[in-house]
Amino acid sequence: MHSDWLIGIDLGGTKTEVILLDRHSKEHFRKRVITPAGDYRATLETIGLLVRETEAQVGVTGLPVGVGIPGSVSGITGRVKNGNSTWLNGQPMQDDLCRLLQRSVTLTNDANCLALSEATDGAGKDYGMVFAVILGTGCGAGISVNDRVLSGPNGVAGEWGHNPLAWTSQSELAARPCFCGRHGCNETFLSGTGLSLTYQRLTGQQLPALDIASNARNGDPDAAEVMAHYLEHLARGLAAVINVLDPDVIVLGGGMSNVKQLYEGLPEKLPQYVFGGECQTPVVRAEHGDSSGVRGAAWLGRPLRWPAF
Numbered sequence: 001m002h003s004d005w006l007i008g009i010d011l012g013g014t015k016t017e018v019i020l021l022d023r024h025s026k027e028h029f030r031k032r033v034i035t036p037a038g039d040y041r042a043t044l045e046t047i048g049l050l051v052r053e054t055e056a057q058v059g060v061t062g063l064p065v066g067v068g069i070p071g072s073v074s075g076i077t078g079r080v081k082n083g084n085s086t087w088l089n090g091q092p093m094q095d096d097l098c099r100l101l102q103r104s105v106t107l108t109n110d111a112n113c114l115a116l117s118e119a120t121d122g123a124g125k126d127y128g129m130v131f132a133v134i135l136g137t138g139c140g141a142g143i144s145v146n147d148r149v150l151s152g153p154n155g156v157a158g159e160w161g162h163n164p165l166a167w168t169s170q171s172e173l174a175a176r177p178c179f180c181g182r183h184g185c186n187e188t189f190l191s192g193t194g195l196s197l198t199y200q201r202l203t204g205q206q207l208p209a210l211d212i213a214s215n216a217r218n219g220d221p222d223a224a225e226v227m228a229h230y231l232e233h234l235a236r237g238l239a240a241v242i243n244v245l246d247p248d249v250i251v252l253g254g255g256m257s258n259v260k261q262l263y264e265g266l267p268e269k270l271p272q273y274v275f276g277g278e279c280q281t282p283v284v285r286a287e288h289g290d291s292s293g294v295r296g297a298a299w300l301g302r303p304l305r306w307p308a309f
């Protein structure tokens with residue numbers, strides 16, 4: 001019975017969610033609590049309590065646990081790095097959770113969880129290599145190959161959000177400082193925050209990203225111009241990925257993934273930047289929406305012998 005259940009935890013900056021999945025992808029329990037932001041020990045304890053409460057639902061212990069975190073796990077030191085939830089950075093979180101829960105625990109970046117979730121039983125399930133992007137407040141990405149997360153020896157595979165936007169002038173890049181200390185990162189153009197910045201520079205006004213997209217659809221000329229720029233930027237960012245990885249599918253998640261114009265515009269724009277001038281890579285919207293993070297975390301513990309969906 002044990003091996004038929006998986007526990008996933010999505011640790012966010014404000015909320016922490018747990019899910020219990022069975023091998024057929026059916027959800028049996030889910031709960032969301034406030035993340036004790038700023039307090040590492042309390043964060044570990046919160047995860048411990050959620051795992052125990054979940055196991056109590058089915059009367060078993062020792063289930064596989066996967067955890068998605070807003071950061072990456074260094075392949076060199078095993079410690080958390082690059083997280084905007086800075087109280088996790090530098091902590092040996094995987095080791096601490098293994099000790100606390102008395103079992104092996106798999107920890108990975110939340111964008112990797114999106115990739116794994118969509119590759120396993122979502123919009124990428126019919127494809128071998130899935131490049132999944134979170135276009136939200138920030139911009140992150142993850143890679144799944146044959147339903148396994150590709151993380152790499154440094155633990156940074158997919159961290160494309162902090163490459164400079166390709167085919168973009170030095171002056172445009174320099175005008176976009178990023179929290180990471182560099183300038184012109186993909187995140188500064190492609191996140192919802194980046195879109196709002198483009199709009200503010202054109203109009204002098206602040207507007208949430210999704211409002212800009214809907215105003216553009218309703219015929220507002222400024223919003224339409226800004227969305228045209230955004231589409232151009234996104235095509236550059238994704239074409240640079242295609243030129244390196246050539247994934248079988250690109251899955252978009254996060255708030256901006258709900259913007260229909262992206263799926264209409266990208267097929268025409270991508271070939272302008274992909275080497276050779278042709279591109280038929282499908283770009284699709286994540287199927288599991290906000291649940292992708294927690295579902296992907298659960299799939300981290302999926303035994304190899306389980307058949308694919």
Ligand SMILES: [Zn+2]
Binds near residue numbers: 161162182185187
């Ligand atoms: Zn950056």
